[in-house]
Amino acid sequence: MRIGELAARTGVSVRSLRYYEEQGLLTSTRSAGGQRHYTDAEVERVAFIQHLYAAGLSSRTIVELLPCVDSPSHDNSDAAMERMAQERDRLSAHIEKLQHTRDALDALMAANQAHRDTPRANCSAMAASFV
Amino acid sequence: MRIGELAARTGVSVRSLRYYEEQGLLTSTRSAGGQRHYTDAEVERVAFIQHLYAAGLSSRTIVELLPCVDSPSHDNSDAAMERMAQERDRLSAHIEKLQHTRDALDALMAANQAHRDTPRANCSAMAASFV
DNA sequence: CTTGCCTCTCACATGAATGTCAGCTTTTAG
DNA sequence: CTAAAAGCTGACATTCATGTGAGAGGCAAG
Known part of the structure; x- marks a missing residue:
């Protein structure tokens, strides 16, 4: 095609x-x-x-992993394997941070909801949950 | 300071x-x-x-959410709440995709490991798991 | 063949967040 | 008081993936 x-x-x-x-x-x-x-x-x-x-990989990084996909062999696998493990860990860390951020967003929404019921709730305090 | x-x-x-x-x-x-x-x-x-x-929000988006953090009130909460819910959902979807990608990376690494033991394993097939 | 659509290369533009430099002013330490 | 350190504004540079446009050529249908 x-x-x-x-x-x-x-x-x-x-x-x-x-x-x-x-x-x-x-x-x-x-x-x-x-x-x-x-x-x-x-x-x-x-x-x-x-x-x-x-997943946040740059083209430069991807190009390092592709040899393994294309023609798995010891020569390129050593480097690619390490790179992949590294990116996998970075990805895991990133996912965790995103989950944390999502939780914080949820908390922020809940606080706003509470404010509707009880005008004295303080949303700003939620920002602290990010630190 | x-x-x-x-x-x-x-x-x-x-x-x-x-x-x-x-x-x-x-x-x-x-x-x-x-x-x-x-x-x-x-x-x-x-x-x-x-x-x-x-979490992938742009400064433009963040600025829309901040009023709620700064001074929670009905006026801004309506818009901000919707925006937050929207971003939260986007974030959830993104997290899922990342987890999927991480799984695929794991599979790719496993396949490479298998190749070391049994040279006939085919890493390329792993790419299919992304689709 | 010609018409129309697809493709080619080259090159400049964009957006977002940040880096960097220049020239000048404020603040702080000795 | 003076010099070093830190700040100010403004402007231009950078990175990365992509958009966009110009000018030329490929290719299938009528």
């Missing part, structure tokens, strides 16, 4: 797909006229990339 | 603190000479702001 179709299937813009290739995240074969062609497998790969982006 | 001390206490750069003020997230009193002065309460407030930033 050509780039337009891949874009339509993945919901990622044509511009971004070309950017991914530029960053080494995606490869394509070229037609005689120079147009990019992709296989169905690339749809999955783009989804994969999107998930990692959503 | 002056801006340098607030920066030191919060770990946020002086530049950022001035930016927060510019965005309406933070206020300060000024000395006769024009220098910003803060109370201890601002330390908490900056931490609060940082948490919301980390």
Whole structure:
């Protein structure tokens, strides 16, 4: 398929797909006229990339992990494994912080709700729960 | 305290603190000479702001929620409550996606580990778990 | 062949938060 | 009082993923 179709299937813009290739995240074969062609497998790969982006990994980091996905071997696995473990831990820490923040938002909402019933509730105190 | 001390206490750069003020997230009193002065309460407030930033809220969004924290009243609570509920839900969805991504990273690592033991394991298949 | 749609490259723009530099003023320590 | 340290404003730079537009070429249908 050509780039337009891949874009339509993945919901990622044509511009971004070309950017991914530029960053080494995606490869394509070229037609005689120079147009990019992709296989169905690339749809999955783009989804994969999107998930990692959503997890806060930069293209630079993703490109370090991809060799393991593409061709698992000892040479690249050593570096990639360490990187993955590192990113996994960062992700775990991030998730915990987000949960904490969500809890605080909940508390803030509850405090506001309380204020409606009892005008003397103090929302500001909630800010303390963030520290 | 002056801006340098607030920066030191919060770990946020002086530049950022001035930016927060510019965005309406933070206020300060000024000395006769024009220098910003803060109370201890601002330390908490900056931490609060940082948490919301980390949760992916933009300064524009944060500024919408702050009135509720500052002076809870019906006028602003209606809008702010809705905004908070909305952001809370967005945050929940994001957390779930991150957990999913973390699981996938774990699977990828496990597959690589398996490859070390049994060279025929296929890491690429793991990408499918993202879709 | 021609028309219309898709694609190509190159390059500049955007937004958000922050960095950095310059030139000047305020505050503090000795 | 004087010098060092810290602050002020204003403006331009940076990073990253993406948007956007220009100008040219590819490719399938009529």
